[in-house]
Amino acid sequence: SYTPAPLFAALNFLSHQRKWAQDKEYVGFAALPNQLHRKSVKKGFDFTLMVAGESGLGKSTLINSLFLTNLYEDRQVPEASARLTQTLTIERRGVEIEEGGIKVKLTLVDTPGFGDSVDCSDCWLPVVRFIEEQFEQYLRDESGLNRKNIQDSRVHCCLYFISPFGRGLRPLDVAFLRAVHEKVNIIPVIGKADALMPKETQALKQKIRDQLREEEINIYQFPECDSDEDEDFKRQDAEMKESIPFAVVGSCEVVRDGGNRPMRGRRYSWGTVEVENPHHCDFLNLRRMLVQTHLQDLKEVTHDVLYEGYRARCLQSLARPGARDRASRSKLSRQSATEIPLPMLPLAETEKLIREKDEELRRMQEMLEKMQAQMQQSQAPGEQSDAL
């Protein structure tokens, strides 16, 4: 007799469908979000986070606290004399975090040397160039022929650290934020916030918010709540948004509070600052908003808004009348890239490559001459060889 074997028993997410299947009208695509889930779990998740701000504001400690890793294990804080000649560098560190079966490949971009020099003019330019290079790489990959394994190295979020000791944003802060605000999602953060009393914190936050508005700096906008959420959640959401910039304290040391519960904190002789206490600092809010609820949205805004803006600017600048005759005939608004050449490398890099090739050629030529000379010497050992 004919007994059909279960074909899809391997897919465990169908289990809850069995109870829905009692419903005659049930087609079955309600589990589509779960199908996506399976793909994401298999593929894993990439995220690139940049931290910027001058040294000594607790950036490394905060990152370690946020992601419960020790990314900065081998770090050596440079001596004062070394800092005199230090220029801004861009460093990348990667770590893989796995939780609940999902793997996140986190890349951290650090900017040591920012704001350290005596003369900090234009010290943000390497950062801007770095961000744009990632966009450019992605644009090249996306326009290429083989799109199977595009690596997304674009910076999805920039945590900018503001000093708690100042009176708001300083000119360097404003200059940096102005340079990057249309290119990356900015989340401003007040570092080492345990240096401030509650009233001072509120005043500083308000001052920073006012300054951001005056200078027309666009930071990352956390999206609105659904209108059908309950009042409690809406209130909580509004509170979180009002606490931007987040005043954070980081720590990887475990202390015990009065009730002997272990928690992360900083122990002073006048008391202990608890990192995860919402009354003490905004660490929990930052972690919640950055990691638990808005990780995907940050990536989407980077891709749908910031990257598209870069791409449109790039393609439009190539289409300007001076560049190509055919392109000038097309309308500018819904302009297609059909007649626009997309260079594989920026001109500066092509020139650099040409220079490098020239160098190589010269070196090879020198070597050839040397070899020739050696051959001549070995052929006529008795003769005096000319000076080379």
Added chain:
Amino acid sequence: MDPLRRSPSPCPSSRPSSPRTPPCEMLGHVGIDAVLDQLKIKAMKMGFEFNIMVVGQSGLGKSTMVNTLFKSKVWKTTLPGLVPPIPQTLQLHSVTHIIEEKGVKLKLTVTDTPGFGDQINNDKCWDPILGYINEQYERYLQEEILITRQRHIPDTRVHCCVYFVPPTGHCLRPLDIECLQRLCRTVNVVPVIARADSLTIEERDAFRRRIQQNMRAHCIDVYPQRCFDEDINDKILNSKIRDRIPFAVVGADREHVVDGRCILGRKTKWGVIEVENMAHCEFPLLRDLLIRSHLQDLKDITHNVHYENYRVVRLNESHLLPRGPGWVNLAPASPGQLTTPGQLTTACRRARDDSEDGF
């Protein structure tokens, strides 16, 4: 504020660190697994799209099958006496519906191919079908290369083509072989044995084996394709499916009462064929494959493989500028290119040779 960007609220039945619970978070928990909830919520808000094409001669139950699959009257089915005259040429006919289930919205587009294989001379009857499929790829490509792109490019590409094989009981006909060979290169094809209630179980199995042999002999690679199995779990699951393809299906959109239950089926004098009964036909397998388990995979393969193949061919066909292969210049496709994208036209080949000479 963009209506799609809403602050995601976690489902009440979720993990301990939901913002609604008091802040007693675990010491060692970052909370990164919440990103899955974020993806799910976003997907539910955006809704899903699915485009399916049914190919087969008239009378094989294509419209009924679509109605049965989606349990809604996507099309009006007609009795043999009232059928409109068979069109002289193959005309494609698309219908779009938005159906919703348990909060998930699905925009379903079904493309029918009346007139397929019904003429006396059916040579090249697959051309309009291939032309339609490639036209959808072209439309997507043109949207993708715009300077100011839409946030979400509307996806009209055919994700799955269900090919109805008539229940002759022998083997694949020449028309089937010609058509399947061409279709499989451009789109995901799921062949089914139509109106399988005219075959007994043993006849179905024999027919199925012969069809599988035919497909192997003629290099017809239907969905799920062996080369896209990503890991061992996929391989195991898909091998089981590949063993049963083509599914022997029966479609019905009338309900009958059997043993006190109300079920979909076809009532004859000798019994009722229950569509959802695995002992009667394999419709549940087709439905589970298309909708409940592999819908996203069908879309992914269409996007990552078939569409990419089309795109590469188009990019290679376009004029290459003297600066070298890195420069891409994409003129819109002429209608002739759409039916045979696999072959470089001689004009383009000449242009490429010229540019290589000048380089």
